[in-house]
Amino acid sequence: MGQDVDAREFSREDRTLYRAKVRRCLDVFARMLGERDFGVEHTQVGIEIEFNLVDGNGDPALKNAEALEAIADPDFQTELGLFNIEINVPPARIDGSGLETLQAALRDDLNAAQAKAAGVDTHLLMIGILPTLQEGHFSRDAISANPRYHLLSEQILAARGEDIEIVIDGVDRLDTTADTIIxxxxxxxxxxxxxxxxxxxxxxxxxxxxxxxxxxAIGANSPFLLGRHLWHETRIALFEQATDTRSEELKAQGVRPRVFFGERWITSVFDLFEENVRYFPALLPIVDDEDPLEELEAGRVPNLGELRLHNGTVYRWNRPIYDVADGRPHLRIENRLLPAGPTVVDTMANAALFYGLVKVLGSSERPVWSQLSFRAAEDNFHQAARAGIDADIYWPGVGTVAVRELALRQLLPLAHEGLTQLGVDDAVRERLLGVIEQRCITGRNGATWLIDEFRHHNASAGSRADAMRTTTVEYERHMHGGAPVHEWPTRS
Structure with missing residues (x-):
């Protein structure tokens, strides 16, 4: 969700003070990397999932306050839209049956939340973009009551100086504007x-x-937006544009976007935090009372509040995280590029693929990034978002290759190796990566199922909107059934 803030206005002095404080935090962070113990005795992993709220017809239910009151679980929190909530699953060790434990906790929490939310006529849906969203849901009135969201929206629009334009060309074309970040x-x-x-x-x-x-590509689950059929993972293009603080002139000048793939391979975590401070002006210039240098020299662990708040307003697809738990500092990679859903087991399979590949590729003697330009990695990313599981991308030593073939022949064996290095039980590893394997063999993921289902209903429905509703209701039924998406019945 991000750090809560109070409603306020910011002065020029606020911004000047904040810049000085965030740079002081950065200097202290640099010292901490050399002086403090960030050691990881047992690798910990965690998951956050954002849900859409829908009614019985599959339409958005703008009821997150009522749903959260009914759910009454602190692991569930508000999100930007009144039709969103989020769950933060407590972190767990990855070794042994840790991923299975996470899956069981997520499934139990979702079942309990669904049962309670039903009392306020609301259903929870894990999907990248809700197909039944319409232009009317993109109004200021649809923003959650939390002051952080209104303040962030005001600051992004003020920095931009004009309404946000969303233009996405896919099978259909979307061209719309918004006067908030909704x-x-x-x-x-x-x-x-x-x-x-x-x-x-x-x-x-x-x-x-x-x-x-x-x-x-393998996890795509967002083919529709505002009644249009766009990219297999439309969420990527939408998020890049929905929080863009740049006018057209600033884009032409090469000013960096706040939704940021990056621009180079790094040599230290410090590189990312330093780039954030150097390139991006503050959106929420809120200064707290902590003197981070004083805390460090007193032998305590500084919170680095300004650095963390600023980091939370630069939306990297792989975001660096500095945090403090039980009085000890630690670092995390927050992988933010996957859509929600389709099911709990699909989510955990996606997680297993990520953790396994990052482990083995990150410790390779000849790293893949030494053979792959950063620009090629970014081009691959957007091509995968457009074409999904049928995408072709560039991979070192292979050239242009179908993602499905690359995964089956090269990457899945590496993911198995990485999970083994992390101490994941063989049965857990085989089960979760087996889901990814079957997705690649069948060519079916959330996006392909949604496209197929919509086409079937659109052939006989009274309108595209009706077809979207029927598709969404069917998706919800299968999601709660729990079978991985490659096993869902198809119409073709």
Whole structure:
């Protein structure tokens, strides 16, 4: 969800003070990387999932306050749109049956939340973009009550100086505008967290960037937006545009976007935090009372509040995280590029692929990123978002290759090796990566199922909107059935 803030206005002095404080935090962070213990005794992983709320017809239910009150579980939190909530699954060790434990916890939490939300006529849906969203849902009134969201929207629109334009060309074309950041609420994602040590951060982040295209292609689940059939993972294009603070003139000047794939392979986690401070002006220039240098020199662990808040307003697809738990600092990679859904087991399979590949590629003697330009990795990423599981991408030593073939022949064996290195039980590893294997063999993921189902209903429905509703209701039924998406019945 991000850090809560109070409603306020910012002065020029606020921004000047904040810049000085965030730079002070950055200096302290640099010292901490050399002086403090960020050691990881047992690798911890975590998952956040954003849900859409729908009614019995599959239409958005703008009831997150009522749903959260009914659910009454602190692991569930508000999100940007009134039709969104989020769950933060408590972190767990990845070794042994850790991923199975996470899956069981997520399934139990979802079942309990669904049962309670039904009392306020609301259903939880894991999907990248809700097919039944319409232009009317992209209004200021659809933003959640939390002051953070209204303040962030105001600051992004003020920085931009004009309405946000969303233009996406896919099978259909979408061209619309918004006077808030509410279109971002349509982008419901799965966020995977991986705790890493400072010395391992750069190679693991580089590995995560290199495989981003493969993740998006295999996990795509967002083919529709506002009644249009666009990209297989439309969420990528939508999120990049919905929080863009740049006018057309600034884009032409080469100013960096806040939704940022990056521009180079890194050598240290410090590179990413330093880029954030150097390139991106503050959106929420809120200064707290902590003196980070004083805390460090007193032997305590500084919170680095300004650095963390600023980091939370730069939307990297693989975001670096500094956090403090039980009085100890730690670092995480937050992998933010996957959509929510389709099912709990699909989510955990996507997680297993990510954790396994990052582990093995991040410790390779000849890293994949030494043979792959950063621009090629970014081009792969957007091609995968457009074409999904049928995408062709460039891969070192192979050239242009179908993602499905690359995964089956090269990457799945590597993911098995990586999970073995992480100590994951063989049965857990085989079961979860087996889901990815079957997705690649069948060519079926969330996006392909949704497209097929919509085409079937659209042939006989009274309108595209009716076909979207029927498709959404069927999707919900299969989602709660729990079978992985490659096993869902198809119409073709």
């Amino acid at each position: 279109p971002e609420a349509a982008c419901t994602s799965t966020q995977l967290h991986l705790q890493v040590e400072p010395d391992d951060f750069a190679p693991m982040w580089n590995a995560a960037q290199a495989i981003a295209a493969v993740q998006v």
